[in-house]
Amino acid sequence: MAETARRLLRLLGLLQVQRDWTGPELAGRLEVSERTVRRDVDRLRELGYPIDARRGPVGGYRLAAGSAMPPLLLDDDEAVAIAVALSTTTRAAVTGMAESALRALAKLQQVMPPLLRAQVAALAETTVAIPPDFAVAEIDTETLSTLATAARSHQLARFDYTAHGGQATVRRTEPQRLVVWDRRWYLLAWDLDRHDWRRFRVDRIGHIRSPLGPRFTPREVPDDIATAVARDIATAGFGVTARVVVRAPASAVAARVPPAVGPIEALGPSSARLSTGAENVEVLALYLGMLGADFEVTGPPELIAQLRRLSERYARAADAAR
Numbered sequence: 001m002a003e004t005a006r007r008l009l010r011l012l013g014l015l016q017v018q019r020d021w022t023g024p025e026l027a028g029r030l031e032v033s034e035r036t037v038r039r040d041v042d043r044l045r046e047l048g049y050p051i052d053a054r055r056g057p058v059g060g061y062r063l064a065a066g067s068a069m070p071p072l073l074l075d076d077d078e079a080v081a082i083a084v085a086l087s088t089t090t091r092a093a094v095t096g097m098a099e100s101a102l103r104a105l106a107k108l109q110q111v112m113p114p115l116l117r118a119q120v121a122a123l124a125e126t127t128v129a130i131p132p133d134f135a136v137a138e139i140d141t142e143t144l145s146t147l148a149t150a151a152r153s154h155q156l157a158r159f160d161y162t163a164h165g166g167q168a169t170v171r172r173t174e175p176q177r178l179v180v181w182d183r184r185w186y187l188l189a190w191d192l193d194r195h196d197w198r199r200f201r202v203d204r205i206g207h208i209r210s211p212l213g214p215r216f217t218p219r220e221v222p223d224d225i226a227t228a229v230a231r232d233i234a235t236a237g238f239g240v241t242a243r244v245v246v247r248a249p250a251s252a253v254a255a256r257v258p259p260a261v262g263p264i265e266a267l268g269p270s271s272a273r274l275s276t277g278a279e280n281v282e283v284l285a286l287y288l289g290m291l292g293a294d295f296e297v298t299g300p301p302e303l304i305a306q307l308r309r310l311s312e313r314y315a316r317a318a319d320a321a322r
Contacts, residue, residue: 004040007032011040015051015063022060037061076116083108083120094141094185139185139203144178146208147187151175156213157189160206171200174216178202179229188229190219197221199229238277240284242303246272248293256292281306 007030014021014029023034030037041051041061054060074082086105109117150157154174161171173189176197180186185202246253250266253274257264262276274291278284285306288295297303 004043008040008043011037012044012049012063015044015049015061020054020060020062026061079108079112079116080119080123083112084123087120087124094139094144097141143202143205143208144185146210146212147175147202147205148178150212151177151187153212154215154218156192156216158209158213161200162204162206171198172213173198173200174219176218176221181229186229188221199232239279240281240300240303241275241277242284242288242297242300244274244276244288244291245296246274246291246293247295248272248291252293253291256290261287285310 011026011030014026023037026037027034030040032040041053045051050064052062052064054062083105086101086108109120112120147157149155156172157175158170158172161169163169172192173187174192175187175189177188178185179188179199187200187202187205189198189200190196191198245267247270249270250264250272253264253272257274257276262274265273265275267273276284276287278287281300281303284303288297288307289310297307
């Protein structure tokens with residue numbers, strides 16, 4: 001009986017790591033006859049694993065998706081990775097997801113061997129999560145799922161939306177992608193009434209009309225989705241914004257600029273463009289001075305004037321120190 005159990009576990013592991021197996025391949029791996037493989041497959045089916053069989057002279061087997069979630073076999077690295085991911089998810093801003101993640105994490109830790117449980121505990125006890133410098137509004141999992149379905153199936157979505165200034169509107173959109181940026185969720189979509197691309201904060205999306213609208217033909221996004229939305233987010237809500245050409249490789253700029261400051265685009269091997277913003281030109285000019293490389297700005301005029309004032313001030317300070 002113990003030998004049969006070990007063989008079943010090994011068979012299940014093989015079916016999970018590869019989509020299709022022939023009968024002879026499984027028999028060779030397990031060092032048993034094809035008849036034994038067929039019996040073991042039947043045993044796994046009785047335990048709730050949906051295994052499809054392909055007819056033919058060779059025959060084949062595949063672990064399919066079923067109506068219920070059967071137990072999974074995980075190797076040590078996979079188990080630790082999932083536990084860490086679940087632990088991180090408990091700090092997510094999605095309503096209900098933290099509780100589900102905690103329940104799943106508790107179940108996983110319960111069946112972990114002591115060594116793996118100790119690894120996960122060490123990571124949890126020594127990891128410090130720095131919260132964002134803004135309040136993160138929780139969003140509903142049903143809202144996320146509905147928007148994801150609309151984007152994947154290319155169906156129109158009509159929903160209530162509260163703009164940044166508090167204005168309530170109804171938007172008709174062609175959803176394209178969901179983007180996560182610094183623990184906030186955004187929807188990138190084509191706005192049918194404004195005839196342009198728009199990004200919507202998901203926590204400001206209210207009632208989504210059901211059922212979803214008719215299908216649409218996806219439009220070509222003019223820029224990389226993540227970069228376009230990140231640039232928009234990084235410069236939204238600031239008193240002053242700028243696009244700066246930095247005379248340094250994009251990798252060097254990224255090493256000095258946190259992701260939340262703004263997206264970085266490589267312009268060549270020795271230059272990059274940074275899109276960013278700040279509450280005023282004084283703060284933005286100081287940040288630019290800490291890039292550690294030469295840079296160019298084309299506006300706004302008040303930023304250029306502030307940079308000129310700073311350069312004159314620094315020059316006077318340096319002259320006085322001689």
